Amino acid sequence: MAEAATARSTLRSPGFSLVGHALTFAVYILLALWAAEFTFDKPEVPLIWPATGVALAAIWRFGYGVTVTVFVASLIAHLALDFIFLDATLMAVGNAASAVLGAWLLARLGFRGDLSTLGDLYRLAGVGVGVTALFSGFGGALVAVGLSPDLAKAVLLCWLADAMGVALFAPLFVSLRKERFAAGRWLAVTGALLLVAGITLTIYSNWIPDQIALPLSYAVFPMVMLVALRFPPWVAAAAIMVTSLVAVHCTAMDKGPFAQAGMGPDLLSLHAQLALLAITGLALAALRQERLAAEARARQHLHTLARAGRVNAMSALAAGIAHEINQPLCAVSSYAQSANRLLKRGADAGELQMPLERIVATADRASDIVRRMRGFLAEGDTEDELVDLNQPVGEACGLMRPEFRRREVELRLELAPERVCVCVEPLGMQQVVVNLVQNALESVDAAGNAARRWVSVRTSVMPDGRNVCLTVTDGGPGLANPGDEALFEPFITTRRSGMGLGLSIARSIVEAEGGRIRATNEPGAGARFDILLPLNRDGCETDGGGE
Amino acid sequence: MTEAVYLVDDDGDVRDAMVFLLESEGFPVQAFAEPQPMLDALDSSSRGCLILDVRLPQMDGLQLLEALRERSVDMPAIFISGHGDIPLAVRAVQAGALDFLEKPFRDEVLLEKVSNGLELDRHARESHSERHAVEQRLHELTPREKEVMEGMLEGKLNKIIASDLDVSVRTVEVHRANVLDKLHARNSSDMVRMVLSTDRYRDWLL
Numbered sequence: 031m032a033e034a035a036t037a038r039s040t041l042r043s044p045g046f047s048l049v050g051h052a053l054t055f056a057v058y059i060l061l062a063l064w065a066a067e068f069t070f071d072k073p074e075v076p077l078i079w080p081a082t083g084v085a086l087a088a089i090w091r092f093g094y095g096v097t098v099t100v101f102v103a104s105l106i107a108h109l110a111l112d113f114i115f116l117d118a119t120l121m122a123v124g125n126a127a128s129a130v131l132g133a134w135l136l137a138r139l140g141f142r143g144d145l146s147t148l149g150d151l152y153r154l155a156g157v158g159v160g161v162t163a164l165f166s167g168f169g170g171a172l173v174a175v176g177l178s179p180d181l182a183k184a185v186l187l188c189w190l191a192d193a194m195g196v197a198l199f200a201p202l203f204v205s206l207r208k209e210r211f212a213a214g215r216w217l218a219v220t221g222a223l224l225l226v227a228g229i230t231l232t233i234y235s236n237w238i239p240d241q242i243a244l245p246l247s248y249a250v251f252p253m254v255m256l257v258a259l260r261f262p263p264w265v266a267a268a269a270i271m272v273t274s275l276v277a278v279h280c281t282a283m284d285k286g287p288f289a290q291a292g293m294g295p296d297l298l299s300l301h302a303q304l305a306l307l308a309i310t311g312l313a314l315a316a317l318r319q320e321r322l323a324a325e326a327r328a329r330q331h332l333h334t335l336a337r338a339g340r341v342n343a344m345s346a347l348a349a350g351i352a353h354e355i356n357q358p359l360c361a362v363s364s365y366a367q368s369a370n371r372l373l374k375r376g377a378d379a380g381e382l383q384m385p386l387e388r389i390v391a392t393a394d395r396a397s398d399i400v401r402r403m404r405g406f407l408a409e410g411d412t413e414d415e416l417v418d419l420n421q422p423v424g425e426a427c428g429l430m431r432p433e434f435r436r437r438e439v440e441l442r443l444e445l446a447p448e449r450v451c452v453c454v455e456p457l458g459m460q461q462v463v464v465n466l467v468q469n470a471l472e473s474v475d476a477a478g479n480a481a482r483r484w485v486s487v488r489t490s491v492m493p494d495g496r497n498v499c500l501t502v503t504d505g506g507p508g509l510a511n512p513g514d515e516a517l518f519e520p521f522i523t524t525r526r527s528g529m530g531l532g533l534s535i536a537r538s539i540v541e542a543e544g545g546r547i548r549a550t551n552e553p554g555a556g557a558r559f560d561i562l563l564p565l566n567r568d569g570c571e572t573d574g575g576g577e
Numbered sequence: 578m579t580e581a582v583y584l585v586d587d588d589g590d591v592r593d594a595m596v597f598l599l600e601s602e603g604f605p606v607q608a609f610a611e612p613q614p615m616l617d618a619l620d621s622s623s624r625g626c627l628i629l630d631v632r633l634p635q636m637d638g639l640q641l642l643e644a645l646r647e648r649s650v651d652m653p654a655i656f657i658s659g660h661g662d663i664p665l666a667v668r669a670v671q672a673g674a675l676d677f678l679e680k681p682f683r684d685e686v687l688l689e690k691v692s693n694g695l696e697l698d699r700h701a702r703e704s705h706s707e708r709h710a711v712e713q714r715l716h717e718l719t720p721r722e723k724e725v726m727e728g729m730l731e732g733k734l735n736k737i738i739a740s741d742l743d744v745s746v747r748t749v750e751v752h753r754a755n756v757l758d759k760l761h762a763r764n765s766s767d768m769v770r771m772v773l774s775t776d777r778y779r780d781w782l783l
Contacts, residue, residue: 353632356659357588360681364594367684368601385597392590436632 050092051099058084058100061199062107065191068282070294075174075187077297078278080195081107082166085129086158087203090136090143101126117173124169132162145205145263146319151312158200163192194301197308198274201267209262219265222257226269229253230276234286244287247277247303254307258314266315270308277304332538336461339535340406343464350432351403358396365389402429406460414453414543416566419489419498420445422456426463427487430471434485437475441467442486450489450498451566458539463487465532466502466559473506473556482506482556497562506556509549517549580698582691583619585609585641586630586657591680595628598684604691612641621649624702626675626694631658631665639665639672646673651701653694657682704774711771714760722759725752729765730772730781 061080068077085100104125108118141153167189175184211219232238233246250273258266280286281300282293288300344351365385372381406429427443434441452459470485482505492499509517518537523530540547545563552558582604586592592608599606605625609615612633627645629638636644642654653675658665666677675697676690718726721742728738735753739746753765762768772778 353659356680357591360659361588361590361594363681364591364598364684368594368598371598371684372601388590388593388597392594395590438634 047092050088050096054084054088054092054096054099055103057203058088058103059107059110061195062104063110064279065195066107066111068278068293068297070187075171075184076191077187077282077294078194078198078301079166079170079188079191080199081125082129082163082192083158083196083198083200084203085125086132086136086162086196087200089129089133090141090204094130094133097126097130100129120173121170124173125166128162128165128169131165132157135161141204143204144207144319145201145267145312145316146323148313148316148320151316154200154204155197158196159193163196164189167192190298190301194305197305198271201308201312202264202271205262205264205267207264219261222253222261222265223268223272226250226253226257227272227276230273231280234277234280234288236285240287240290247287250277250307251310254311255314258311259318261315263312263315263319266311270304270311273307274304329542332535332542335531336458336535336539337407337409339465339531340461342531343461343468344403344407346468347429347433350434350436351399351429353436354432355396355399358392358399361392362389362396365392399432406457406464408457414455416451416453417456417459418449419452419454419459419500419563420450422454422459423463423487423489423500426460426467429460430464430467434471437471438483439471439474440484442484444486444488446489446491446498448491450491451568452498452543452563453566454543454563455539458543462536462539462561463500463502465536466561469532470502470504470506470557470559474504477506477556479505491565492562496565498565500561500563501558503552503558504556508551508556512549512551512557514549518547579605579624580695581605581607581623581625582628582695583607583609583615583623583625583652584628585612585615585633585638586628587611587633588630591630595687598687599691602688604695612636612644615641616644616648619645619648619650621651623650623652624698625652626691626698627652627654628691629654629656631656631669639668642669642672642674653697655687655690655694707771708775711760712775712777715772715775715777717759718756722752722756725749726756726760726768726772727781729753729756730769730778 058081061084065076065078065080069075070077081104085104088096088100101122104122105118108121109115113121135157136153139153139157141157142150145151145154167187168185170192171181171184171188174188175181230250233243233249238246254266254269254273257269277286277288277300278297281288281296283289284293284296288296288303290296365388369382369385369389372385402425405425424443424445427441431441467485467487474483474485484505486501486503488499488501488503490499490501491497511517518533519530520534521530537547540561540563543563545561548560548562550558550560582599584592584595584599584606585608586595587610589610592610596606596608607618609618612635627642627650629641631638633641638656638658645654654673656666656669656674656677657680658677659680669677675694678687678690715723724742725738728741733741735749736746739749742749756762757765757768760768760771762771773781
């Protein structure tokens with residue numbers, strides 16, 4: 031995925047980048063010479079001018095220093111196109127100035143360049159078409175035809191040519207970035223672009239009769255849309271540029287469905303289709319990106335909420351854990367003092383071995399508790415891992431055990447004898463268990479029935495062999511409304527100290543892992559919560575789990 | 578039965594550490610992980626000192642002490658707690674605990690408390706056996722001698738006792754000498770102290 035660039039209000043100044051200058055110069059000259067082939071008869075102005083898009087994108091990307099390169103490239107291109115030196119200079123000044131103005135505006139407007147939001151797209155379209163293309167087109171027309179009756183028409187045509195240059199070429203050059211795709215994905219990107227080029231070439235190369243080729247020209251739309259829905263925006267922009275290059279070139283060569291009434295009118299009607307294609311493709315890509323970002327935000331929020339829930343849960347466990355740490359501390363202190371006494375009494379080194387060994391083992395026990403606690407309070411990985419469900423469940427129960435001891439409630443743990451592999455976020459799973467077990471403990475403790483002071487936690491493989499079941503049952507009074515979905519709604523609680531988030535967070539986590547959670551009452555006991563998670567058979571087999 | 582420190586704590590590490598400390602100081606220790614085995618192991622003849630963890634499985638330390646007292650296990654008890662909550666400490670001392678220590682504790686404090694506890698127990702045993710002996714000797718007194726002795730306890734003069742019992746002063750003097758002799762008392766005030774220490778005569782003057 032494309033990394034989200036941070037918004038900024040000033041243009042970056044990356045220092046002198048030879049690559050940036052060289053690339054700008056080469057692409058500018060190349061596209062200028064290519065486009066110069068396609069000029070209107072009268073007034074003699076180009077029908078598409080990609081150089082404007084290139085100049086805008088280059089200055090925005092590589093900084094104001096590139097303006098000079100743009101000016102030089104434009105000057106050379108125009109001289110090569112047989113402009114007199116004065117006209118070529120004026121043209122170059124116009125091109126460079128309009129691009130600088132556009133880049134400055136983009137930076138001021140907080141343009142991010144990755145085209146990952148509709149807002150970004152609006153900024154590029156507004157500034158590129160409305161400012162840069164307009165200025166550049168006006169300047170170009172003025173130089174080409176001077177103050178003549180043709181000026182209005184020339185301005186319109188030049189603006190159109192520049193606008194198309196911006197719309198079809200600038201998106202790729204601003205949004206192109208390094209991607210960490212897997213090889214397969216690179217292959218898919220390349221294949222998609224080649225396919226788009228191939229289809230466009232087929233449609234525009236006179237192999238197909240015009241009556242079929244014209245409606246067929248719309249086949250590019252679903253292709254580009256598909257690319258926009260599958261890949262980052264720059265790939266969609268690349269597909270649009272590729273198809274445009276082929277279509278424009280063929281049409282100008284008097285080939286394809288649009289080649290009917292001479293180069294001028296033909297290209298203008300092609301422009302309309304390409305502009306629509308660009309809008310559709312880029313808007314779709316931006317929307318996809320926005321959706322991905324929204325999903326990531328939702329995950330992040332769940333994550334933050336979950337962490338707050340863990341801190342909250344931990345505060346409820348603090349008294350028990352403090353006791354649990356104090357015990358080994360007491361033992362360590364006792365052994366150390368004994369050893370000291372022995373030493374003072376002149377005991378030999380051998381006698382000190384046993385207390386010292388016990389000090390080490392006992393200190394390990396204390397640090398184990400601290401490790402478990404810190405693990406539970408960690409920020410946590412957002413990545414799913416293939417884990418044996420017994421592991422996070424055992425860890426969570428280890429965390430809860432001191433509190434059970436403190437309140438004199440029995441915690442029964444029955445783990446499945448085999449490895450039960452699931453693909454989950456281990457910390458999230460641990461939290462689910464802590465939340466459920468804590469609820470159970472509270473309800474058992476509040477009920478005050480001395481004979482039923484127990485909570486049971488079980489993991490097992492379902493008879494269908496496809497799911498793993500995690501069950502938390504308690505000896506409390508049970509749920510008032512077992513099937514009630516409101517149980518899992520946030521801020522609904524029967525406990526005075528609770529926030530009512532425990533079950534809500536648990537359900538969010540379970541459902542994010544593709545699992546289900548169900549609340550019932552167990553006959554002869556209290557409440558029963560079942561969590562079903564898809565069993566990952568491969569994980570069990572590859573890890574050599576004993577079944 | 579020999580003297581020992583009887584220790585109960587459900588935490589293995591703490592228990593082992595305390596056993597190590599006490600044994601390295603030469604105290605004989607018998608340690609328990611749960612209250613019930615301790616209840617089974619001790620009776621009124623057990624001697625020494627108790628170290629009880631406040632929080633135990635099945636019953637807490639205070640309940641355990643009550644159960645022990647019901648079985649006439651009257652050794653001094655030291656409570657230890659990892660929680661250090663004041664109400665528990667107060668209740669423990671009210672219930673007759675010798676002291677209350679918070680984990681982790683200084684070894685010299687624990688050792689001192691244990692020594693105190695053992696010393697107290699020893700004293701209690703000695704005075705108990707002395708009382709026991711006096712009570713035995715009291716049984717040897719004739720009814721008349723007993724009457725004379727009770728008069729002496731009330732601080733009556735010989736002639737008052739004589740008139741109360743309607744005998745001669747000379748007879749009272751003979752009985753008096755016999756009482757002191759039978760009770761192995763050096764003089765009458767020694768006799769009064771001895772007799773008043775027995776269960777039977779403890780409340781005689783009240």
